Each structure stands twice: as C-alpha cells, then as structure tokens.
Amino acid sequence: MNILFFGLTSIALYTLGTTYQALIYFRKVPSKPFFALLIGLVAAAAHSTMTYGLVSVNGGLDLSFFNASSLFASLIVAVLLIISVQRPTQNLFLVTYPIAIATIICALLFDASPEELTYQNSGILSHIILSVLAYSVFTLAAGQAFLLYLQNKQLKTNYTSLLIRNLPPLQTMETLLFEMIWTGLILLTLGIVSGAIFIDNLFAQHLAHKTILSIIAWSIFAALLIGRQVKGWRGITASKWTLWGCLFLMLGYFGSKLVIEIIL
Numbered sequence: 495m496n497i498l499f500f501g502l503t504s505i506a507l508y509t510l511g512t513t514y515q516a517l518i519y520f521r522k523v524p525s526k527p528f529f530a531l532l533i534g535l536v537a538a539a540a541h542s543t544m545t546y547g548l549v550s551v552n553g554g555l556d557l558s559f560f561n562a563s564s565l566f567a568s569l570i571v572a573v574l575l576i577i578s579v580q581r582p583t584q585n586l587f588l589v590t591y592p593i594a595i596a597t598i599i600c601a602l603l604f605d606a607s608p609e610e611l612t613y614q615n616s617g618i619l620s621h622i623i624l625s626v627l628a629y630s631v632f633t634l635a636a637g638q639a640f641l642l643y644l645q646n647k648q649l650k651t652n653y654t655s656l657l658i659r660n661l662p663p664l665q666t667m668e669t670l671l672f673e674m675i676w677t678g679l680i681l682l683t684l685g686i687v688s689g690a691i692f693i694d695n696l697f698a699q700h701l702a703h704k705t706i707l708s709i710i711a712w713s714i715f716a717a718l719l720i721g722r723q724v725k726g727w728r729g730i731t732a733s734k735w736t737l738w739g740c741l742f743l744m745l746g747y748f749g750s751k752l753v754i755e756i757i758l
Contacts, residue, residue, distance in 0.1 A: 500544035501602050505595050507537030512591040515584060519660055530584065534575045541568040541594060548601055555622070563748070564601040567594040569630040577634070581670055582662045586637050617692030624688055628681035629747065632711075632740050635674035639736035642667045646729045668728055672719070675736060679715045682743075686712065707746030714739035 511533040517523045518530075545564045549555050557565070571594050577583050641657075645667060648658050661667060686708060718735040721727040727735070 497544050497547040498602065500540045500547070501598050504537050504540035504544060505598055507533055507540065508591040508595045508598075511537060511587060512595075515587045515591070519585070519588065520656070525584075527578075527584075530587075531575065531578070534571065534578075534587065537591075537594075538568060538571045538575060541571065541598060544598065545601070558605075559748070560597070560601040560604055563597040566626065566629060566633070567597040569626060570594070570633050573627070573630050574634055577674075581673075582666065583634075583638070583670065585641065585660060586634060589637050590634075617688060621685055621688040621692055624681055624685035628678050628685050629743060631674055631678035631681060632715075632743055635671060635678055635736055636740035638667070638671045638674060639733040639740075642671055643730055643733035643737075646733070664729075668732065671732060671736065672722065675715055675719065679712065679719065682708070682712055682715070704746045707742050707749075711739045711743040711746065714742065 511530065514523070514530060514533065518525045541564070545561070545568050548561045549557065549565055567590070571590055574583060574586055574590055578587075641661060642664075644657060645661050645664060648655055649664065662670075686705075689705075714735060718727065718732060718739070721735070722732065
C-alpha cells in the first residue's frame with residue numbers, strides 16, 4: 495500500500511474542501527451540498543486508507559500518538575459527513591478538515607513510541623471501536639458547543655457578525671448539540687461497559703488514568719442531560735458543560751499518550 499500517495503491525496507482534497515467551505519462562508523460562491531459531500535467522502539476514504547496502513551500491524555493495532563490522532567480525525571470527518579446529510583453542520587468542516595490535515599502530516603513525518611495492541615477476541619475490538627466512535631462524536635460536540643457559545647454571546651450583545659449570519663437558528667444549534675451528546679454518551683457507556691467486561695483490569699496502572707477521566711467525563715455529560723431535563727439548562731451553560739466533559743475525555747486518552755510517548 496502506498497501510504498504516502500493516499501496521505502497526499504487526502505491532504506489535497508481536504509484543502510480543496512476547506513477552501514470551498516470558506517468561499518461559501520464568505521458568500522463568494524453558492525453552496526452545492528452534493529459537491530461538498532463528494533469532496534469530503536473521497537478525502538475521508540483516502541485518509542482512512544492511509545490510516546489503516548499505519549495502524550494495522552502484525553495482526554494487531556499500532557495506536558501510537560500520531561497514528562491514533564489520524565485515526566480519530568478520519569472518523570470525526572466520516573461522522574460529520576454522515577451528520578451533514580441531514581443536519582446543518584457544514585460550518586464544522588472549516589475546523590475538522592484543517593485538523594485532519596495536521597494529523598496526516600504528523601503521522602507521515604513523525605514517530606512516537608509504538609503502542610501495539612493485539613486483541614484476542616471480538617469483545618476487546620468492540621470496546622476499541624465503541625470508544626473511538628464516542629471520542630469522535632464528542633469532539634464534534636465540542637466544536638458545536640464552541641459555536642453555540644459564540645452565537646449566544648454575540649446575540650446577547652446584539653452583535654450580528656458573519657458567523658451569526660452563517661449559523662443555523664439558536665434552537666437548531668442547541669438541538670444538534672444535545673443529539674450529539676446523547677449519541678456520544680450512549681457510545682461511551684457501551685465502551686466503558688464493554689471494557690469492564692472484556693479487559694482484565696480497567697484500573698491497572700497503565701489504564702487507571704484513562705478509566706477515571708472517562709468516568710468523570712461520563713458523569714459530566716450525564717449531569718448535563720439531567721440538568722437540561724430538570725432545570726432546562728441550555729445555551730452558554732450547556733456549552734460550558736460540554737466543553738469541560740470533552741476536555742476530561744481528551745485528557746484521559748491523548749493527554750496521557752502525549753506525556754508517555756512524546757514528552758517522556
């Protein structure tokens with residue numbers, strides 16, 4: 495497999511997609527959803543193929559820092575493309591495409607300490623898949639929460655910026671956010687439960703920090719959903735809780751990997 499070819503192809507297509515979305519954002523060209531979707535699908539396919547070539551080794555998975563970053567980015571793009579078919583989330587491409595480009599470049603250029611993971615049964619593999627999907631959905635939720643935060647701030651000051659003119663109505667933005675949170679929480683719950691069932695000790699030394707921070711993140715998201723039902727939390731409050739939950743989730747996985755594989 496020519497990993498470099500697929501990497502450069504995805505970079506070129508992500509760059510094209512970012513440029514096209516930026517032109518739509520600044521209202522220089524009309525929006526053509528099918529064209530944008532086609533660019534994204536081909537870019538994500540090339541990105542996923544490159545990542546598979548990097549991650550799949552010796553009958554297992556090499557989830558070292560840069561490989562894992564590329565894997566997460568490819569899944570985030572894929573999930574966003576699926577969501578964008580039915581929901582107005584195209585503005586998030588302006589953030590996710592450049593992030594995907596950065597992860598591809600880093601994966602191609604830099605090496606981290608290899609973390610080869612062999613799975614003996616489908617249970618552990620299901621835990622990995624569920625966890626990665628949960629992280630991907632919550633990353634999109636963080637981007638959505640940040641946009642919602644900015645939208646609320648500007649509307650409260652009666653400041654109508656280009657950002658506000660390009661975003662969907664506030665109620666639609668909030669609905670999208672909580673749909674992402676519900677989806678992510680279900681996936682994270684299944685990921686934690688499957689880990690408890692199929693992994694011998696989730697609180698072993700090399701897993702304890704990931705498990706504890708994931709549980710803290712789960713608690714934050716669960717409290718947010720309860721708060722919305724009981725106290726009607728929304729807007730800036732919902733955005734802040736979402737961002738805090740995503741921060742703990744990212745620290746649990748990428749924070750520990752960064753320290754162990756890169757810094758140390």
